[in-house]
Structure formats: C-alpha cells, structure tokens
Amino acid sequence: MIEPRWQKTWEAQGTFASPRLPQGEKLYALDMFPYPSGDGLHVGHPEGYTATDIVARYARMCGKSVLHPMGFDAFGLPAEEHAIRTNTPPRVQTEKNIENFRRQLKMLGFSYDWDREISTTDVAYFRWTQWIFLQMYDSWFDHDQQRGRPIAELPIPDEVQQEGDDAVRRYQDDHRLAYQSDAPVNWCPALGTVLANEEVVDGKSERGGHPVVRKPLRQWMLRITAYAQRLESDLEGLDWPESIKALQRNWIGRSTGAEVDFYIGAGETYDPWCQARRSTGFPRQPDEDCLRVYTTRPDTLFGATYMVIAPEHPAVESLTTAAQAAAVNAYCEQAAQKSDLDRTDLAKEKTGVFTGSSAINPVNGESIPIWIADYVLISYGTGAIMAVPAHDQRDFEFAQQFEIPILAVVDPGGDTPEATRADILAATAVFTAEGTAVHSGVYDGLSTAEFKSRITDDLAAQGLGRAAVNYKLRDWLFSRQRFWGEPFPVLHELDAEGQPTGRVRTVPEDQLPVDLPELADFKPHGRPEPPLDKAADEWLYPVLDGVRYKRETNTMPQWAGSCWYYLRFLDPHNASCLVDPQVEAAWMPVDLYIGGAEHAVLHLLYARFWHKLLYDRGVVSTPEPFRKLVNQGMILGEDGEKMSKSRGNVINPDKIVTEYGADTLRLYEMFMGPLTKSPKAWSTQGVNGVRGFLDRVWRMIVEEDAEQPVVCGAVQDVAPTEPQNRVLHKTIRAVTHDLETLSFNTAIARMMEFTNFFLKEDVRPKSAMQQLVLLLSPLAPHLCEELWQVLGHSGTLAYHPWPKYDESLIAEDTVEIPVQIQGRLRGKIAVPSDADRDAMETAARTDPKIAQLLADQTVVKVVVVPGRLVNFVMKGS
RNA sequence: GCCGAAGUGGCGGAAUUGGCAGACGCGCCAGGUUCAGGACCUGGUGGGGGUUAACCCCGUGGAGGUUCGAGUCCUCUCUUCGGCACCA
Structure with a gap:
C-alpha cells in the first residue's frame, strides 16, 4: 500500500510543518474542526477538508507559506450522556474518539501540521477560553465610540458614586459584557436534571417523555447585542456567500x-x-x-x-x-x-x-x-x-x-x-x-x-x-448546567454562615486554569442547580485572601471553545499568552474557511463577536477573523436521502479507503459536483469511475505487470509535439484557473481529457507526464508522490514549483468558426486564428453551402466576432 | 408569510459570463479480448424526422420580452431545497 507509506514519510520528515512566521506570501487555510463523535468521521467531513487541503498543497507549490491546522471541538452533550450512562469520566471516552478521528484524518493524507493539534478540552487550551471570559467580564461597551473598553474606564454617574462602593459595583456589573441574569432553564423533575433545548420535544423530555417545566435560574449572559451594529455592518467587506450574510443580517434583524x-x-x-x-x-x-x-x-x-x-x-x-x-x-x-x-x-x-x-x-x-x-x-x-x-x-x-x-x-x-x-x-x-x-x-x-x-x-x-x-438579536445565554464544559473562572463570596453575599470575584489570571473537578459519579443530583455542585468541597469552596468562596458551577456552552480556536492554532504551545501578537499579526486573518452551512449563524456570529472584543482589547489586529468563507454542500446517501443509521444508507470513509484508497475518496468527493452544491447524492459507480481514472494515470506512466514499478516504454525523454504541447499547456492553464476558483470538478475533468489524449499517444514525453503528476498532486497526493518517484525524483513533490503554461503553445494556427444565418447554425469554416472581420466574412461567403443559402437573398447585416463566429442577417428579420 | 439558493440528456454535472448547448464521468448499446464472470480496449449515445446519406426540425421548469444571436440579461409564473417566523 503506497498510501500509508507516504503518510509515514510526510510525518517522519515533518513535510507539512508550518513556520512560526510566514516568509513571503501567506495562506491560512482552515477547516471547521469536528466534534469527535463516537461514530467516527462522516463522508461529509472529507469534502471540505479535501478542498482546503488541495488549496493548501497548491499554495505550497506556488511558494506561499501555508498554515493548515486541525483540532477537535470535544466538549459536548454526547460525551456527557455517555459518562452518565457508563459512569466513567467523559474525558476517557472523548480521548478515545479523538484518537479514532485523528487516525481517520491521517489516513486521508491531509497535509495538516499535526504539531499544532489542539482540543477544546485540553486544560492548557481552555485556560485561555477562561481568560477570554475574564476579558469579557472586564469590559463594557462604549456606545459612543462603538467599542468595548476596560470596566475601569466606565464613567460612574455622580448620583451612583454618592451611593457608595456597592452602588458603583452594581453599576459596573450592569455594564459588563459578561453579566449574571435569571433565565429560564428546562427543568425535568422526573429525570432530576436540567435539559438542553434540543433535549426537549413538545414540552417533554426527549428521553422518557417526562414533563419539563421552565424554571428561572441565575445564569451568565454575554452582551452580544452591544455589537449588533458592528456585526451587521462589517459583513459588507467579507468575501462570504451572500446567502450566509443574508442569514446573519436576518438573525441580527436590524x-x-x-x-x-x-x-x-x-x-x-x-x-x-x-x-x-x-x-x-x-x-x-x-x-x-x-x-x-x-x-x-x-x-x-x-x-x-x-x-x-x-x-x-x-x-x-x-x-x-x-x-x-x-x-x-x-x-x-x-x-x-x-x-x-x-x-x-x-x-x-x-x-x-x-x-x-x-x-x-x-x-x-x-x-x-x-x-x-x-x-x-x-x-x-x-x-x-x-x-x-x-x-x-x-x-x-x-x-x-x-x-x-x-x-x-x-x-x-x-x-x-x-x-x-x-x-x-x-x-x-x-x-x-x-x-x-x-x-x-x-x-x-x-x-x-x-x-x-x-x-x-x-x-x-x-x-x-x-x-x-x-435588533432581533438577543444577548447570549452563556451558561449550561453541565459537567463536561469549561468551568467559569468566577467565585461567589460567602458570608460567615456560608451564604452567598452576592459579591463576585474572578479567579486571578495567574491562577488559571480552573480545571474541572474529579467527580465521584456522574449521576444527576436531582436539583436544578448545575451538576458540578456535586464536586468535592476542596474544589467547590476555595479560600482566597482569607475569604471563603463558592465556585461558579455553571459551565460554558460548546460554542465557547470554537469561538477562538483559529487563534490558538497560530501559537498552540504558548504558555504566557493566548497568541504572540507578532505571530497573530503575521498570519491573521484566516484566508479561507470551509465548513458546513449549519454554522452560518451561531458559530460564525459568536466567533465574530469574540474576535471583535479581542480586537477592541488589543489582543488581535484584525476586526474580522475570516476573510473568505465557503460552505461545502451536504452529501446524501445513494438513495438521495440524508445519511442515517436508521436508514442504513451511511457511507463509511474507512470502507471506501480500504476498497478504493484515500486518493480515490478525495478525488471522488471533489468530482461529485461543485464544492458548494448542496445536496449531492453519493454514487458508488461514480467512485468506481474516479478509481478508473487514477488507474489510467498510473498506466499512462508506469509499466504494467512489472515486478517493480518502472516507467513504461511509451514515456520517453523527448520534446512534446505541437499537438501534445497544446494539450499539456491547455491543461495547465485550465487546472490552475480551476484550483484558484475552487472548481475542483472541472479541474479533474481537464486532467481526464489530458489522460485520454496521452494514453493514445505512442510516445509520451516524460516532461509532460511530470507536469501532469504535479497538477494532480494536490488532489491525489499519494499516487502522485509515488509517480514522482517512479519518474526518477528522490524527494517529495510537495514544494516543487507549480507548472507554468505558455500561451503561445496553446494558440492554433487555424480555428473552426461557426457560420450562422439568422442566428441559426448553418455551417463551419476554417480560418486563420488571427483573421480579421473582412477575411472571415469572405471565407464564410465563399463556403459552398453558405454561398448557396445566401444566393437570391438580401443580406442586411453581417455580424462578425473575430475568432468566434459569423452571422448573416437577412431582410425581414 | 418573509429571506435565500437552485431547476440543463436515463443520472452527476460542463458551457472562458450574450456567441457551435450537453465537456468530463456514470449508465446504456455495439464490437474486441476472455473458458466464464469481472476487469480492460475501440466506437456510439439529447429528442423527433429523413432515401438512416447529406440534411432538417425541436430542445436548458413554464409564459412573454430585449438582441443579429439567450442556458446566460429583463418581466411574470411554477416547482424543489435551506433558513427565519407574533421582532411591532
């Protein structure tokens, strides 16, 4: 198997390690990182991931510095449910799932810099999620300046000042971007737990169908509404699909x-x-x-x-x-x-x-x-x-x-x-x-x-x-009654009787992270309060400066970690700050962000909001995080229905890779249709067709039935003929253009045409074969690395300069031109490609068939488009 | 109801943006190879007509329009999908 071998080579040689700082032009190509579910990778994942990988590999060959990282959005309800069911810590199952995802991603040959891998559940990662929360808590929104500022700079009205420190504190609390408020939760008495909205169906619990009541609970809110104006107006400058912008505008609802x-x-x-x-x-x-x-x-x-x-x-x-x-x-x-x-x-x-x-x-x-x-x-x-x-x-x-x-x-x-x-x-x-x-x-x-x-x-x-x-936009309810999420770095002061005084203190930055406590068991405690209330006292009741506190036991929602992961990829191991400002300024913004349209509103709006706060507080240098956004389409099963276990129409990437290879899976998903087209139905026949193409590419270059792969006899070290050059350079031009516009399906079609042509040539110039291997390599990297080696090269082709085309070798001496009468096709003529209008008209009139049709007719107008067509317009039209 | 996207052969889809509709792939048909099946190779493949040759007509959801010329632009309309939905 050539694929695992090349994957090992890339890993061993650090082929895709990104530099700390880009040299020359940079490309930050980012995938929406996955939630590592127990089911493993879905064929929808490799669709977007292959697209960014092609762009990343192409950019490297064009000499750009490329950042192409991957990580895991690993907090979430399924792991928590699994922990309750099996009474094992959620981290155990989560790490197993991540391991499986990592294996599957590596098996597909994506050119990620794995040294930058992060998971939102890493304590070293969520330390900074907590740190950003502290920035939120420490900020107020100045509506006149339209920006977030430190709470210390909040002007205190005289009448508040006169009421004393407590009044000032309350006034500040009322203006923070992170604030507490009573909000209803879905309390299910029968299950003894609070349910997420998606766990409630028609006022009943999804599991068991028990009644659910709404109960107010003290929770944390983020003042996203303060940024409504900027979140809306800054959409304008983004290279995003208009439909997504419309969705966000609609959501903001100005x-x-x-x-x-x-x-x-x-x-x-x-x-x-x-x-x-x-x-x-x-x-x-x-x-x-x-x-x-x-x-x-x-x-x-x-x-x-x-x-x-x-x-x-x-x-x-x-x-x-x-x-x-x-x-x-x-x-x-x-x-x-x-x-x-x-x-x-x-x-x-x-x-x-x-x-x-x-x-x-x-x-x-x-x-x-x-x-x-x-x-x-x-x-x-x-x-x-x-x-x-x-x-x-x-x-x-x-x-x-x-x-x-x-x-x-x-x-x-x-x-x-x-x-x-x-x-x-x-x-x-x-x-x-x-x-x-x-x-x-x-x-x-x-x-x-x-x-x-x-x-x-x-x-x-x-x-x-x-x-x-x-604005229709509401403030963001930012707390969840869960145990598998980021703890808030917040302490509630207790009085001598152990009752909360209402005063809040944040955990000092130098004492971050606040790690999750170890729980003895994961069963609900039967009260609406968060499950972390079950934690041991030494976690729950810290003493700071002689004062006893109770920790905040709400946790952050899953969105939190995904709001800023693109920043941590820039500097994943930095222990002293979220990201080195020099590194941030060099790599940001994300140049290409590909993911599903299901995140059109929430994730992308929340991330933009956080980014804007970080921008206001001087942590990042750009007002927007994602310059260009592309949504890959949804892939349906062979029956044209959404893939689901119950329908039994799920396509397993592992199986496809085993039967056809990773290159085939990558290429097929790109050949299914335009990347953004949605939905697209899977076709095993289509997979076969793509595999056939890769086999033909192999046979075009490599001797069949040989013990060791050697270049076949037809491939010779000779200069291409004129027609061969025309096909070659047309292909380079088309593929280059198509990769720039993410039109991978047509790029593949052009290379199929190339292969169909050269397979019929008895002599195939080696130089042309090498160029094709380079063109195909971003899409089918394993096969191409192997062919590159067979063609006599020793190293990887990942950084080999991208082929250039010569326009003069594409131009034909003569071109075939359609001749129309009254706009209807009536004949074809061959003229020199640089023929002028008169020459073309003359040639058309001279054509026997056209001449016959024009006889006895009055031509009132002749439309000639040089190099394109001739059209005769008759009287009475 | 409002917003958005899309309708092209049997199927997935092309069409340098107003200039030869159907590239490429799948499927199908015929032929070759093969003990057989599969794989592979060659040719054909939008529909209809035609002396089955040349050639002609129709054809990009539907109806109009602009233009020498429309899959592409304009107006109306139908269908499908996605999102929002008492936001005053």
Missing part, C-alpha cells in the same frame, strides 16, 4: 423606526406633562407616567386604537385596575408557564386581557385602552406597542377577536392582490404595505416614507419621541 411615549397619567395633567416635555425633551429612560413604545411605522400613529404591553412588563401592576386584577393575574400567570414555543407555534388565536387603564395618543390626544397580550414580547423593543389594527396583521387579528375599533390611515391607492382598496379604507381588510396618509390631520396626503421622517422630527421637537433602531 429595524429602524421611532420610540414614542404615551401618557398614562390622569387626563387633566396631560397638558402640563406635554408642556414639560417640550422643555425637557425626550428622556433617556421613560418616566412613570408614560408608556414607551417602539414602532417601525410612526406614520400610522393616527390609526392606533389601543396599546398592548407584554405580560412581563413592569407597568402591568400599576396599570391594572382593581376590577381587572383577578383576570390580569390569571392571564400573566398562565403566560409565565408557557415556553417561547407555546407562545408562538401553538397560539393560533390571539389571547389577551384588558388592564382597565388607558393612555393618550400623543398625536391627537385621544384616549385608547391598554391591553396585556403575550403576542407582545418583553425582550424586544420596549415590551410595549401601539396597536394599529388596520395596518398590522397581528393587531388586526387581535382587534377582531376583542372587538376593538379599527381605523384605516394608509390609502393603498388601488386594490391589492389580497383586498380591494374600498375594503382597506373601510378597515374590513388589513393593509401592511406603504401608501398615502389619510385620517392623519395635517399629515394627510404624505407618502409613508415622508410621513415617517416628518412625524419623527415633530415628535422629537415636542419631546414625545425620537428615531430609534432595534
């Missing part, structure tokens, strides 16, 4: 509109309030006697016939009248029980309850009722809306349900596909698009766009509103 305050005080105090607002302007925080809403359609203010606040809105209590109290309490309690899913998917009918109070519409002074309904989310905008039923689908449904008046204030100007103009103006149909204002006082007749900007300005002048931007 919208523009206005915030407006509705007065909720007593009617007779409305005028003085308005007066006061005119002088004070729009306050940063709304005062108690108003309800602040966010709307993208301030132009529909005149059509607001009621308001809605979320059940969790702080004003619920004060707005509820005695008569409504019972109904409101019941409704809010019910809403609290529902999960987000229940509130969306299952709620076909709008629900809500009247508070008994009303507010005053600032544009016309009219009083409108305030309702509570769970179709308004506390987590978006201000948690309160003005409802314009005539021009919002949800409000329309709600108003119909509860018989609230509907007033049309936007004239569509004509019938729409859904409704007539008359229905819309009569408010019996909803219209949500833009139009012309009606029933809007002095604003009547304005277009939606004009109206929006005009009324926003007017409200701002009166101190009643202001332009505002909102």
Whole structure:
C-alpha cells in the first residue's frame, strides 16, 4: 500500500510543518474542526477538508507559506450522556474518539501540521477560553465610540458614586459584557436534571417523555447585542456567500423606526406633562407616567386604537385596575408557564386581557385602552406597542377577536392582490404595505416614507419621541448546567454562615486554569442547580485572601471553545499568552474557511463577536477573523436521502479507503459536483469511475505487470509535439484557473481529457507526464508522490514549483468558426486564428453551402466576432 | 408569510459570463479480448424526422420580452431545497 507509506514519510520528515512566521506570501487555510463523535468521521467531513487541503498543497507549490491546522471541538452533550450512562469520566471516552478521528484524518493524507493539534478540552487550551471570559467580564461597551473598553474606564454617574462602593459595583456589573441574569432553564423533575433545548420535544423530555417545566435560574449572559451594529455592518467587506450574510443580517434583524411615549397619567395633567416635555425633551429612560413604545411605522400613529404591553412588563401592576386584577393575574400567570414555543407555534388565536387603564395618543390626544397580550414580547423593543389594527396583521387579528375599533390611515391607492382598496379604507381588510396618509390631520396626503421622517422630527421637537433602531438579536445565554464544559473562572463570596453575599470575584489570571473537578459519579443530583455542585468541597469552596468562596458551577456552552480556536492554532504551545501578537499579526486573518452551512449563524456570529472584543482589547489586529468563507454542500446517501443509521444508507470513509484508497475518496468527493452544491447524492459507480481514472494515470506512466514499478516504454525523454504541447499547456492553464476558483470538478475533468489524449499517444514525453503528476498532486497526493518517484525524483513533490503554461503553445494556427444565418447554425469554416472581420466574412461567403443559402437573398447585416463566429442577417428579420 | 439558493440528456454535472448547448464521468448499446464472470480496449449515445446519406426540425421548469444571436440579461409564473417566523 503506497498510501500509508507516504503518510509515514510526510510525518517522519515533518513535510507539512508550518513556520512560526510566514516568509513571503501567506495562506491560512482552515477547516471547521469536528466534534469527535463516537461514530467516527462522516463522508461529509472529507469534502471540505479535501478542498482546503488541495488549496493548501497548491499554495505550497506556488511558494506561499501555508498554515493548515486541525483540532477537535470535544466538549459536548454526547460525551456527557455517555459518562452518565457508563459512569466513567467523559474525558476517557472523548480521548478515545479523538484518537479514532485523528487516525481517520491521517489516513486521508491531509497535509495538516499535526504539531499544532489542539482540543477544546485540553486544560492548557481552555485556560485561555477562561481568560477570554475574564476579558469579557472586564469590559463594557462604549456606545459612543462603538467599542468595548476596560470596566475601569466606565464613567460612574455622580448620583451612583454618592451611593457608595456597592452602588458603583452594581453599576459596573450592569455594564459588563459578561453579566449574571435569571433565565429560564428546562427543568425535568422526573429525570432530576436540567435539559438542553434540543433535549426537549413538545414540552417533554426527549428521553422518557417526562414533563419539563421552565424554571428561572441565575445564569451568565454575554452582551452580544452591544455589537449588533458592528456585526451587521462589517459583513459588507467579507468575501462570504451572500446567502450566509443574508442569514446573519436576518438573525441580527436590524429595524429602524421611532420610540414614542404615551401618557398614562390622569387626563387633566396631560397638558402640563406635554408642556414639560417640550422643555425637557425626550428622556433617556421613560418616566412613570408614560408608556414607551417602539414602532417601525410612526406614520400610522393616527390609526392606533389601543396599546398592548407584554405580560412581563413592569407597568402591568400599576396599570391594572382593581376590577381587572383577578383576570390580569390569571392571564400573566398562565403566560409565565408557557415556553417561547407555546407562545408562538401553538397560539393560533390571539389571547389577551384588558388592564382597565388607558393612555393618550400623543398625536391627537385621544384616549385608547391598554391591553396585556403575550403576542407582545418583553425582550424586544420596549415590551410595549401601539396597536394599529388596520395596518398590522397581528393587531388586526387581535382587534377582531376583542372587538376593538379599527381605523384605516394608509390609502393603498388601488386594490391589492389580497383586498380591494374600498375594503382597506373601510378597515374590513388589513393593509401592511406603504401608501398615502389619510385620517392623519395635517399629515394627510404624505407618502409613508415622508410621513415617517416628518412625524419623527415633530415628535422629537415636542419631546414625545425620537428615531430609534432595534435588533432581533438577543444577548447570549452563556451558561449550561453541565459537567463536561469549561468551568467559569468566577467565585461567589460567602458570608460567615456560608451564604452567598452576592459579591463576585474572578479567579486571578495567574491562577488559571480552573480545571474541572474529579467527580465521584456522574449521576444527576436531582436539583436544578448545575451538576458540578456535586464536586468535592476542596474544589467547590476555595479560600482566597482569607475569604471563603463558592465556585461558579455553571459551565460554558460548546460554542465557547470554537469561538477562538483559529487563534490558538497560530501559537498552540504558548504558555504566557493566548497568541504572540507578532505571530497573530503575521498570519491573521484566516484566508479561507470551509465548513458546513449549519454554522452560518451561531458559530460564525459568536466567533465574530469574540474576535471583535479581542480586537477592541488589543489582543488581535484584525476586526474580522475570516476573510473568505465557503460552505461545502451536504452529501446524501445513494438513495438521495440524508445519511442515517436508521436508514442504513451511511457511507463509511474507512470502507471506501480500504476498497478504493484515500486518493480515490478525495478525488471522488471533489468530482461529485461543485464544492458548494448542496445536496449531492453519493454514487458508488461514480467512485468506481474516479478509481478508473487514477488507474489510467498510473498506466499512462508506469509499466504494467512489472515486478517493480518502472516507467513504461511509451514515456520517453523527448520534446512534446505541437499537438501534445497544446494539450499539456491547455491543461495547465485550465487546472490552475480551476484550483484558484475552487472548481475542483472541472479541474479533474481537464486532467481526464489530458489522460485520454496521452494514453493514445505512442510516445509520451516524460516532461509532460511530470507536469501532469504535479497538477494532480494536490488532489491525489499519494499516487502522485509515488509517480514522482517512479519518474526518477528522490524527494517529495510537495514544494516543487507549480507548472507554468505558455500561451503561445496553446494558440492554433487555424480555428473552426461557426457560420450562422439568422442566428441559426448553418455551417463551419476554417480560418486563420488571427483573421480579421473582412477575411472571415469572405471565407464564410465563399463556403459552398453558405454561398448557396445566401444566393437570391438580401443580406442586411453581417455580424462578425473575430475568432468566434459569423452571422448573416437577412431582410425581414 | 418573509429571506435565500437552485431547476440543463436515463443520472452527476460542463458551457472562458450574450456567441457551435450537453465537456468530463456514470449508465446504456455495439464490437474486441476472455473458458466464464469481472476487469480492460475501440466506437456510439439529447429528442423527433429523413432515401438512416447529406440534411432538417425541436430542445436548458413554464409564459412573454430585449438582441443579429439567450442556458446566460429583463418581466411574470411554477416547482424543489435551506433558513427565519407574533421582532411591532
């Protein structure tokens, strides 16, 4: 077997070790590192990995310094579940799985620099994951400068300062990029454990089908929303698929509109309030006697016939009248029980309850009722809306349900596909698009766009509103109730009774890492608190500077380790910092990042967020980590269905390598179609075809049936003939171009054509054979190294200069040109390749067949494209 | 509902970006080789018509349009896949 032999050679000689710093042009080619599952490598993995490997090998032959690393994203739920099931430490199984993955990756001949291998579960690695968390904790976001800054630089307002140190501390805590908050968890009493979202199906545990309830728990959040603006606008400069950018933009969900305050005080105090607002302007925080809403359609203010606040809105209590109290309490309690899913998917009918109070519409002074309904989310905008039923689908449904008046204030100007103009103006149909204002006082007749900007300005002048931007993006719930994840480097201070004081202290940097404790067993302890609460006291209760603490027992989510692994590859063994700044500046950004589209949003957004914080804190030198991103397509089974054990259509890479070889697997996956095409169905016949091609390449160069591989007789040390040179140089040109554009399928097709041609040649110039071996080597490295040796070379070809093509050897003396009449193909002529228009037209007219067709016809126009075609246009066309 | 991607032979897919549609591979057909099977080699292979020759017509999901010329550009439309989905 030649493949394992070459793999050993590469490893023994350190062929693919990257230099600490690049010399000359650099290429950082990165794969999305895998989660080492117990099932081993899936054929989807080698697809992207082969693509980056080809690019990396090609770049080396072009003289670039290449960084091409691999590692493992090894924290995760399956290992934890396995540990619970077998009561063995998760690290044991994880390391077995990594070993298997490493074996499989090496078997495929990827040119990784294995000295840089990392796993997110390495203590020496997650030490720096914890360190980055400390940077988050130590940062606040300066909205004026749009960047994260050290918490020490946070300006403290005087009134806070006067309240004392505790107030200052709380104020800082409220501004940190990592902060604590109560967030609901999926608590399953029957299993006695907290479940991840993916372990909950229809409100029941995936395993066992036990009921799951939502229970608030103190957890860590990351303030990713602070970076929403930059995460969106910086997408523009990235060489990413537009579809992925669209997905991220959609996820960030920027919208523009206005915030407006509705007065909720007593009617007779409305005028003085308005007066006061005119002088004070729009306050940063709304005062108690108003309800602040966010709307993208301030132009529909005149059509607001009621308001809605979320059940969790702080004003619920004060707005509820005695008569409504019972109904409101019941409704809010019910809403609290529902999960987000229940509130969306299952709620076909709008629900809500009247508070008994009303507010005053600032544009016309009219009083409108305030309702509570769970179709308004506390987590978006201000948690309160003005409802314009005539021009919002949800409000329309709600108003119909509860018989609230509907007033049309936007004239569509004509019938729409859904409704007539008359229905819309009569408010019996909803219209949500833009139009012309009606029933809007002095604003009547304005277009939606004009109206929006005009009324926003007017409200701002009166101190009643202001332009505002909102994002769908939410802060990132960053803690998990798991034992197989990075511990937080955080300590909770305890008082003399052993109760938490509420003060938090971070583990000093020089005491990192905080390693995971050894657990006696892995069974759930039956409480919603994290499983690490079972750890031994010496881990759980450290004493620092004479103060006793309890460690944070939440762990970080799996995303944490993958947020920055691309940085550690640059300097994986550095014990004194995350990455040497000189090394970072030399290698970053990642030039090519290939992985599955399933990470389009979360991983790529989280990683960009972390990178931006590290950029703001001076750890990295680029604002974005991944310059070019490519998503490989999904590979389906032979039946065209997604591969799964239950369907029995899983293709095992080990089996393919055993039967056909690694080069065949690599080449086949690249030949299946465009890299990014998705999905692609596996075809064993296709694998066979590719194997046949590699066999023909071998036979083209090597003597068959010889004891030892020797160059076959047809391969001779002679200069190529003119046609041979043409094929050779065309192939070099096409393959070079195709590798640059990641069009591996066509590159392979071009080399097949080369092979088909030269197999028929009785004499095959050795120089041409060598060039082909070089061209094919990034794709099928084992075979090509072997052929290179057979052709008489001693070392590896991995750094041999890439073949160059000579345009003058490609050019033909004469070319065949299609002749068209009325745009239809009617004949072909052979002309000198440099023939001018006149010569081409003459040649076409002289062709017997064309001449006959042109006889008795009036040619009104002749289109001649030199080197391409001749087209005669007749009268009457 | 909104956003995005894609529809080309029996199949996977090419087409230097407006210039000979179907490269290359699979499959299939015929022939060669072989005890046989497989492997390998040679030739053919979009559909229809034709005196089976020359040649003609049709053809890139569908309908229009722009152009001397459209798989490629524009408008409308259908289908499939992926994502988001009470975000005011």
